[in-house]
Amino acid sequence: MFNASMPTSPGSMVNQCKFEEDEESDSKDIFITVDNPESHVTAIETFITYRVLTKTTRSEFDNSEYEVRRRYQDFLWLKGKLEDAHSTLIVHPLPEKFVVKGMVERFNGDFIETRRKALHKFLNRIADHPILSCSEDFKVFLSAQAWELTTYKKQGPGFLSRMGETVRAVANSVRGVKNRPEEFTAIQEYVEDFSNKIGSLDKVTQRIVKEQKEYLEELKEYGPTYTLWSGSEEELAEQLKGVAGCIERCCKETEEQVGHLSDTLVPVLHEYVLCAETLKAVLRRRDNIQAEFEAKNEALATKKVDRDALKEEIDKLEDRVEWANNALKGDWGRWQRSMRGDLKSAFLSTAEKNVDYYEKVRYKIL
Structure with missing residues (x-):
């Protein structure tokens, strides 16, 4: 049935979407911003880090605000940990590590900004999730300094354990499921x-x-x-300049x-x-x-x-x-x-x- 109060113009519908998002934000208790990309050059590699700012009222955090720097591989680690711990929850995707399209330079300003926005969205999707946001790995990612995060990463399952899980997954995939629910x-x-x-x-x-x-x-x-042409055609000069101006505005x-x-x-x-x-x-x-x-x-x-x-x-x-x-x-x-x-x-x-x-x-x- 048609609802007479429904917004009818594209602009009003977009504003309605934003209003609904604002209402949802009232119940949030963790806010994350990814910004301020910085380039780092070492003898081995060149990479970008991003500042991750967190504000939260959650009791499991020792402080209400955190500021850390993270590189792409740290985000990749977090995604992997969440998928390992919650294999059938939908973890929001990260942007691809490399962009081949037109051989875009990996440290091009536009590429870095596009990646920053995607990483920002990735973390906020996790923050909005009722289960993933309670992960200890997520908490460490947001709060630990770089050296602490490196130490924490080393506490994960060993290589042989991960290999065993991979072998089982491959075996189950080959075997296939017989009675999948409709x-x-x-x-x-x-x-x-x-x-x-x-x-x-x-x-x-x-x-x-x-x-x-x-x-x-x-x-x-x-x-x-058209502008150049107008200089040599006195009788058409006004019209040619008009066309040039129109093209410029277009x-x-x-x-x-x-x-x-x-x-x-x-x-x-x-x-x-x-x-x-x-x-x-x-x-x-x-x-x-x-x-x-x-x-x-x-x-x-x-x-x-x-x-x-x-x-x-x-x-x-x-x-x-x-x-x-x-x-x-x-x-x-x-x-x-x-x-x-x-x-x-x-x-x-x-x-x-x-x-x-x-x-x-x-x-x-x-």
């Missing part, structure tokens, strides 16, 4: 479909931005030609529109391309847990010795499967709400900017 099959089909669609949108949008930038560069060369509006696409739509689309891959990995891990449980049950049916020990192991695996399923179901709904809010805001903002752009360009031409 709801997870439906989620998997949705994710595959979503991945294909968001991937296509991402590629097309990036191609549009590239072509628009090329068009803009040509447009910038186009205007001055250049300005086009530059703003391309910048908006690059800053607003492209990052969100690509972020959810990465999210789709994260979801596929989570679903694989859920299947691996169930596959291990099924394999142990089959072994129990054929094994004649050590049945009590095996039964105890199966009971633990059954609990693990149940926890994994419940965790994923809860996170799935949370992820969908977040995804739809992000894409809705980006699409509405882009539509509003496009309308504004074409109205201004049309007005300037007329």
Whole structure:
């Protein structure tokens, strides 16, 4: 049924989204800012660190404010730890380590700023999560100084332990799951479909931005030609200068529109391309847990010795499967709400900017 109070214009709908976000922020108890990137050059490598500022009212923190510096590999470590501890929770993706697109320089200012924004969003997604935000690893990441974090990292599971987990995961993946619940099959089909669609949108949008930038560069060369021409055509001078002025104003509006696409739509689309891959990995891990449980049950049916020990192991695996399923179901709904809010805001903002752009360009031409 149509709701008469629903905002009807793109601008009012975007403002409504922002208002809802402000309401949610009232219940937050941890706020994180990633800023101030710095370049570091050593004899071995060159890398960027980012300042991470945290303000919190949580009792488990010793202080209410923290300031630390972190490099990309620290964020990567945190993501890995969260995924290891909570294999079927959806940990927000990090930006890729390298950008091949056009061989972009890794220490280019635009690249660093784009990465900073993505790292900022990554940490705040974790901070908003009811389970991940309570992780001890997350607390250490936000509060420990660099040398303390290095020491803490060394306390993790050893190489052989990690190898054993990897071997089991591969074995379960090869074995496959036999009786996946229908709801997870439906989620998997949705994710595959979503991945294909968001991937296509991402590629097309990036191609549009590239072509628009090329068009803009040509447009910038186009205007001055009319200005030069006006100097040798007295009778057409006024009209030629008018065309040059119109092109100059169109250049300005086009530059703003391309910048908006690059800053607003492209990052969100690509972020959810990465999210789709994260979801596929989570679903694989859920299947691996169930596959291990099924394999142990089959072994129990054929094994004649050590049945009590095996039964105890199966009971633990059954609990693990149940926890994994419940965790994923809860996170799935949370992820969908977040995804739809992000894409809705980006699409509405882009539509509003496009309308504004074409109205201004049309007005300037007329």
